[in-house]
Each structure stands twice: as structure tokens, then as C-alpha cells.
Amino acid sequence: MPGKHLPRAADEPCDKCKLKMxxxxxxxxxxxxxxxxxYVHTKAIKRLESFRVNFAASQDHRxxxxxxxxxxxxxxxxxxILDLHLKTQRSKTNRAGFAISVLSIDEASQSLAHAERLEKVREHYPDHEYTSLPLHHVFRLLPDDASLGALVPTSSDPAKANSEDQLASIVASLTSATARADVLSTxxxxxxxxxxxxxxxxxIVWGDSTTRLAEKTLAETAKGRGFSLPWQVSDGTSPLGTNFHYPLRDVLKKExxxxxxLAEPILSSLVYEPFSGATQASMSSKKTTIDDLMKQYFESVEENFPSxxxxxxxxTGKLETPPGASSxxxxxxxxxxxxxxxFGVHGWGGDQHHGVDGVPAGTSTTLCYGCTRSIPQPSTTGATT
Incomplete structure (x- = not known):
């Protein structure tokens, strides 16, 4: 599991309760x-005040x-934490402020290990709804989204290609580790x-910690998507059509x-981290992503300089969405x-004019600057970071 433990306290009373060591x-x-x-529970739950029991509808329409x-x-x-919170609500009022639906994305497509991990979590928290979907299912959920389908670099009709082939085609066309990580995350x-x-x-309640949100802030800026930060790191309505919440935004990864x-050792058996110890950047620049570099940086910074x-x-949370953004x-x-x-590289790539940076005059694209740098397009020649 990445990250280091917080330092153990000396033999002195607890600063909060004054009763225990x-x-x-x-x-x-x-x-x-x-x-x-x-402390951890309070930091998370205070971000979900709008989901208190007294704001809830009837039990049949939670x-x-x-x-x-x-x-x-x-x-x-x-x-x-949310499971404990719902149990507390039910014990006090016999009601719950919300219901939890858990979605697990299987990038390996029906892998046995993924199914076993999901079943283990379901056994520990049986009161919720669970769903597992392969990543390529995104093309099935967006069957009429011609703009996303048009990004698939295939000679056949995108509408006739199955979703697994569409994902494979996009991944195969990406020219760098950063591009692959960026597109898959998106x-x-x-x-x-x-x-x-x-x-x-x-x-949607995301599990991003303070550390993760800081990583995302610098990574998205470096990838040319800084304009989207007001929606990517703050609670509120997303342009994608639903609300985003980050209950752990005040808790560091090491905490x-x-x-x-320490507090909940039962969780150790449920957490899966493919790499142990602090994140290390690859010795090969071709395999190193911007996200890896930001993760490595903030994991080291939070040890001694959490502030x-x-x-x-x-x-970043103080950034405001630009006027008229909804239109x-x-x-x-x-x-x-x-x-x-x-749109495109010509929009934000230094010289703000058509016909520069490899984009011919009159060319139209529907990708933002950051996505243009990841997805290779016939009209662009800019190399991906």
C-alpha cells in the first residue's frame, strides 16, 4: 500500500478526549x-450535509x-465510512438519508481477480447495490454519441464496431504513456x-483525498486542461450532467x-494496491506519465509539508466557473x-491563430487543447507529452 504511516505519538494524553493515551x-x-x-469520519461526513435524514424523501424514494x-x-x-454513517442514521431515526450504489470498472474485462475483489467487498457491506462493468462498456452507454464514436481510429463504420474493438482501437492509436493514462482515465x-x-x-461521490486532488490539479494543468479545474476538483454540478462530491477532500492520503x-484494520483485507511503498517514476521517460510524476511529488511533499x-x-477550490460556461x-x-x-491545439497552444502548430486554417475539431494532445488527429502534428 503506497504512502507512509503517520508518526506514532509519544506517551501523552489524547489532545481531543484527554482520557486515553x-x-x-x-x-x-x-x-x-x-x-x-x-476525526476521519467527521471530515468526510461534513461534506455530505445535504444528505442528512431530514432532507431525505420517503424510504420508497430515497x-x-x-x-x-x-x-x-x-x-x-x-x-x-458511508456504510457506518447509514447504520448510525438507521439506529437513531430508523431512516437513511440516501442509498449507495457501488460501481466497479473492470479494465481487464471479466477478470477473475476483479470479480473476487468485488465479492469480498459485497460480503462486508451487503446493504448496497453493486455493479461491475468493463471499461469498453462506455461505448454502449453512449450509442448515439457520434462525437465520441468519431474519435475511434478504425477504417470500418464506428457504429458497426463492437465496444471492445472500439476501446482497443483508441488505445492502440495513442502514442505515449501519458496519452494512454489520460484517455483511459477520461x-x-x-x-x-x-x-x-x-x-x-x-x-457521484468520488474517493479523492486531499493528496489526490492536488495531484489532479497540477496534472490536468500540465496536460493543458487547467480550464476544467473548477469542475474537476470542487463539489457541485458537473457539465457532464450530474453532481460531483469529494467527501475526503480534507483528508490526506497518508491519513x-x-x-x-490503525483505526479499521478490517479494511486492510479489502484494499488492493498493485504497488507497495512510495510511487517511483519509471527509469524510462517513455513509460513515465505526468500523473505518475505528480503522484510521486505529492506523496513526498505530504510527509513533511502537508500544509x-x-x-x-x-x-484551486476558489476557482470559479467562467460566466456563460453552461452554453x-x-x-x-x-x-x-x-x-x-x-478547440484544438490552435486554441490554447501558444500562438492563438489558425494555421499554426500543425493545424491548417479552416480546420475544425471538437477536442479541447488537452484532449487534442492525447488523441492523434489527422489535422494535428503536435507530439504528445
Missing amino acids: SAILVRAKPLCQDCFAR RKILLPLSYGVSSTTLLH LRTRLVVEYAKQNSCES LVSYVD IVSNVVRT DSCCSLCGMPVPGGH
Whole structure:
């Protein structure tokens, strides 16, 4: 599991309850095990005030929220916290403020290991609805989305190609590790959103921690998608057609790692992290992605300077959506509004004129600058980062 534990506290009383001996230092404050667990719970639940029981409809028409589960420490911990919260609501009022639908995306397409992990989670938290979908299913959920289908580099009719072939064609056409990671991440988001809309989910609750949101802030900016940050890291309505919430936005990744092992050891058996230890960038520049570099950077920064990580997220959270954004045309791939219609490389790539950076004058594209750098188009020659 990536990340390091928080430092153990010296033999001194808990800073919160003053009754028990502290077990861990959290942002320079010694906390006992119970107070540390309560600290993490409170940070998450306070972000979901609109889902309190007194705001809920009848039990037959409870609001449904979608939780994308990657089996990492963040999304697994969020599921655990929300499950505890619903049990507490029921014990106090015999009602629940919302229902949870869990979506797991299988990128290996029906892999046995993926099915086993999902079944294990279902056994621990049986009160919720679970669904597993392969990533290529995004093309089935968007059958009439000609703009996304047109991005598939295939000689055959995209409408006649099956979804698995469409995904394979896109991945095979990508020229760098950063492009592949970027496009696959974008398609995962599109799949989650479309599933949420088609299954009447009011909101999507993402497991992104403070550390993850800071990584995303710098990574999206470096990839040329900084204009989309007000929608990508803040709670509220997304241009994709549903609400986004980030309940763990005030909790660092290393705090969640300590929570899993110290406060809730049962979670250790449910968390799946393919790599242990701190993230290491590949020795080959061809295999290194912008996301890997940002993850490595913030994992190291949060160890000794957690306030820097928090400040990045807090500052980004102050960004406002541009006026009239709801009427702007959207990128065919990421679905984000493109201010002023500045599509393609010519829109934001230095010299803001047609006919530069390999884009012939009069050429039209429906990809934002960031997506243009990932998806190879006949009209572009700019190399992907």
C-alpha cells in the first residue's frame, strides 16, 4: 500500500478526549485511536450535509448516490465510512438519508481477480447495490454519441464496431504513456457518469483525498486542461450532467493509510494496491506519465509539508466557473465546456491563430487543447507529452 504511516505519538494524553493515551500524531496533535477514527469520519461526513435524514424523501424514494470503487485505500475507506454513517442514521431515526450504489470498472474485462475483489467487498457491506462493468462498456452507454464514436481510429463504420474493438482501437492509436493514462482515465469518468445518469443516481461521490486532488490539479494543468479545474476538483454540478462530491477532500492520503491499518484494520483485507511503498517514476521517460510524476511529488511533499498539499486544493477550490460556461460547446472526449470555442491545439497552444502548430486554417475539431494532445488527429502534428 503506497504512502507512509503517520508518526506514532509519544506517551501523552489524547489532545481531543484527554482520557486515553495517544496512538498517533495527526497534524502535530496527538490523538487516541478512537478520536483519530472520529476525526476521519467527521471530515468526510461534513461534506455530505445535504444528505442528512431530514432532507431525505420517503424510504420508497430515497436519493441514490454512486460510489466508483477502485479498491484503493481512498474509495474503500469512503465506502466503509458511508456504510457506518447509514447504520448510525438507521439506529437513531430508523431512516437513511440516501442509498449507495457501488460501481466497479473492470479494465481487464471479466477478470477473475476483479470479480473476487468485488465479492469480498459485497460480503462486508451487503446493504448496497453493486455493479461491475468493463471499461469498453462506455461505448454502449453512449450509442448515439457520434462525437465520441468519431474519435475511434478504425477504417470500418464506428457504429458497426463492437465496444471492445472500439476501446482497443483508441488505445492502440495513442502514442505515449501519458496519452494512454489520460484517455483511459477520461473514459472511466465518462462511464461512471453515464451509468449514474441511466440509473437515477443524484450524485457521484468520488474517493479523492486531499493528496489526490492536488495531484489532479497540477496534472490536468500540465496536460493543458487547467480550464476544467473548477469542475474537476470542487463539489457541485458537473457539465457532464450530474453532481460531483469529494467527501475526503480534507483528508490526506497518508491519513487514510493510517486509518486503514490503525483505526479499521478490517479494511486492510479489502484494499488492493498493485504497488507497495512510495510511487517511483519509471527509469524510462517513455513509460513515465505526468500523473505518475505528480503522484510521486505529492506523496513526498505530504510527509513533511502537508500544509502545502492542503493549500493547493484550497486555492484551486476558489476557482470559479467562467460566466456563460453552461452554453459553451463541450469537448467530445472529456465533456468539459471549452471557453470561447477555443478547440484544438490552435486554441490554447501558444500562438492563438489558425494555421499554426500543425493545424491548417479552416480546420475544425471538437477536442479541447488537452484532449487534442492525447488523441492523434489527422489535422494535428503536435507530439504528445
